[in-house]
Amino acid sequence: MIGQPGRGTEPSTAYQAAALQKLANFGVAENPVSANLMANLWPSYALNGAAVPDNYSSPDPEYGYSYNGLAKLDFKINDKNTLSFHYFIGQGNQVAPVGSQIKDYYEVAPIHVSNYAAAWNSTLSPRMSNQLLAGVNYFRQIFSDFNSNFDLASYGLNLYDGFNLAGAPNVAITGFDPIGLTPPEGREDITAHLTDVVSYTVGKHQFRFGGEFRRAQLEEFYHRHALGNFVFDGSQGPWAGDLTPTVTSCPC
Numbered sequence: 149m150i151g152q153p154g155r156g157t158e159p160s161t162a163y164q165a166a167a168l169q170k171l172a173n174f175g176v177a178e179n180p181v182s183a184n185l186m187a188n189l190w191p192s193y194a195l196n197g198a199a200v201p202d203n204y205s206s207p208d209p210e211y212g213y214s215y216n217g218l219a220k221l222d223f224k225i226n227d228k229n230t231l232s233f234h235y236f237i238g239q240g241n242q243v244a245p246v247g248s249q250i251k252d253y254y255e256v257a258p259i260h261v262s263n264y265a266a267a268w269n270s271t272l273s274p275r276m277s278n279q280l281l282a283g284v285n286y287f288r289q290i291f292s293d294f295n296s297n298f299d300l301a302s303y304g305l306n307l308y309d310g311f312n313l314a315g316a317p318n319v320a321i322t323g324f325d326p327i328g329l330t331p332p333e334g335r336e337d338i339t340a341h342l343t344d345v346v347s348y349t350v351g352k353h354q355f356r357f358g359g360e361f362r363r364a365q366l367e368e369f370y371h372r373h374a375l376g377n378f379v380f381d382g383s384q385g386p387w388a389g390d391l392t393p394t395v396t397s398c399p400c
Contacts, residue, residue: 155202156249156325159190162199174386181304188303189316189327194250201323206249212242228271236263243294248325252295253316255330259289275350281343290334300375307376317376331375335368 159167164186171178197203220234241258248254265283272278296315300307305317316328345358382388 154245154249155205157201157323158194158197158204158250159186159321159324160195160197160199160203162197163203164195166199170387170390176385184303185305185319189298189319191250191252204249204325206245206251208251208254210242210244210254212240212244214238214240230269232267232269234263234265236261238262247329248327250325250327252293253325253327253329254294255291256294257289257291260286261288262286275348277347279343279345279347281345282341284338284340286336286338288334288336290332291330292332293328293330296332305376307374313371313374315375317378320377320379322379322381328375331371331373333370333372335366337364337366339364 168178194204216236216238218234218236221232223231223233225231238259238261241256243254243256245253246255263283263285265281268280270278270280293315298314298316300317307317313332315332318326318328318331320326339362341360341362343358343360345356348355348357
């Protein structure tokens, strides 16, 4: 577990009040969808700071773990045949910030791997031996924001008709920490193979012949832009040319 002393700038309620005042100055009403997104996508505990940069310090550390195990069995059938089997399994996860100090938008990356293999070694004659090997390898890893329990359609942001992916859209407001940094993505692949190798020895020379059958199955999903990307940089709207700062000091 690693602490994160870094600070971030969040759209606190003080910043929001200043933004609403700016809208009022130009006679622009607050967008209800934007209001719903602000109320639901940013946790209230991160919005208590003043309208100044670095108004939030995360108490949430990054962390991760990895658990691994290996089992191996060797069995002698007779003087000419031996059987060996091994099984490896690994399970882990990591949670870390990738651009936002809010834990909801830390990246989560659970991983699961396993490998099975069995080898049958046979001595067919003093000069000839055979090895039959069968194995399966499994890998699965997915990525997402720490919190993906958002219902965008209920907030008024209906990007799809009847279908909504889990998670928050990527929202970047110039000067503030972005959100929705890790859309749902990942992959799962399973590879199996069957290999047979015959070895033949003549004097000081050894000849090897064999073949392999391999089959791979891959499933992947990368919804990198499916949740939407929204950039608010102040370049659009009647306030675009207004460089007057709304808040100049901390009301301490």
